[in-house]
Amino acid sequence: MTAVRGKGFPVETVETVEGLAVIAFGDGTELEAWLEQHHGDTPGIWLLLAKKGTDLPSPTADEILDGTLVYGWITGKRITRDERTYLQKITPRRPRSLWSQVNVRQVEALTAAGRMREPGLAEVRAARADGRWEAAYPSQKDATVPDDLAEALAADPRASAAFDALGKTDRYLVILSLWQARTAKTRAARLARAVAALAAGGKPR
Known part of the structure; x- marks a missing residue:
């Protein structure tokens, strides 16, 4: 072409x-x-x-x-x-x-x-x-920590400290991965992986 x-x-x-x-x-x-x-x-x-x-x-x-x-x-x-x-x-x-x-x-x-x-x-x-219209995900500027992530971090001090130490973009990527989950099961699995990675000292992928 x-x-x-x-x-x-x-x-x-x-x-x-x-x-x-x-x-x-x-x-x-x-x-x-x-x-x-x-x-x-x-x-x-x-x-x-x-x-x-x-x-x-x-x-x-x-x-x-x-x-x-x-x-x-x-x-x-x-x-x-x-x-x-x-x-x-x-x-x-x-x-x-x-x-x-x-x-x-x-x-x-x-x-x-x-x-x-x-x-x-x-x-x-x-x-x-x-339902995709109502489920639209926020921009990095507007994104806030969702309740399920906040609760999981509160229950794991190491993961919470690691999340707080992330840069703005990396924190947003964690939040975005949850927003983009198409089912509750997928969201829960992504949340568990993210918290485990943070607790282990790594970045969620």
Whole structure:
């Protein structure tokens, strides 16, 4: 597949990563126009994005988030490409994929503004129907220690001390793993593993 040259990129590239095309867009409008045509006929793409401090135009993080939500897609991992650019994967949302509270709030704002399109609305309806909408997980900024984790840590001083010594990101990953458990049994198992790892002086995995 051939990468599409965005307006600000002077050289057209022929590039794929992990089997997906690399595409450069000059702004969010170009990205949404592409998604309008191709949201249902491709397994995903890599966005070719400009790093801060360069003079290459590309969609902003907010534009990427809005465009993907509008058409039922999600953002994925980022990887460095060169000194001026990086790549970000965007893909159609998979069935039963979890929602974040950040995305829930943004969809509500996009809906109020009349910007949501049917592919995105269909994903919202599915998430509301099966409970994923109400179970959306918090961002690192908003996450708090859930009751079951707090009780388990209170019962194990070594695990509690180890948890308190973790950095913000590692603490969030412990909390996030519990939020993302699809069943009570899975959540309980993850909680037990996390507490055991902390008590043993390691990081939960």
